[in-house]
Amino acid sequence: EAIDYATLTIEVMPEVIPGDANFDGTVDLQDFGILKENFGREDADWRMGDFNGNGSVGLQDFGILKDNFGTQGGGSTMAVPEPATLSLLVLGGLALIRKSK
Secondary structure (H helix, E strand, O other): OOOOOOOOOOOOOOOOOOOOOOOOOEOOHHHHHHHHHHOOOOOOOHHHOOOOOOOOOOHHHHHHHHHHOOEEHHHOEOOOOOHHHHHHHHHHHHHHHHHHO
């Protein structure tokens, strides 16, 4: 006689930081790249940059990423990015704003 059974796997997720699209515990340029790649998408989820949960990736999501840029899990923040990195983030944000108009 066959015995039916089920297996349950539980995975503990790290603290989710608004703006951390790849769940690596830090809001950084990798997350910005994900948001940029999916900007304007209407069928999006968190892993695509929809940080406010409305199903699309837009300027509000960019604002969430911007506000948390540099944040690491546990509420700490990374060192301030070097000026070149910060400049790239600002230029990317301007490109997103221009694309949405």
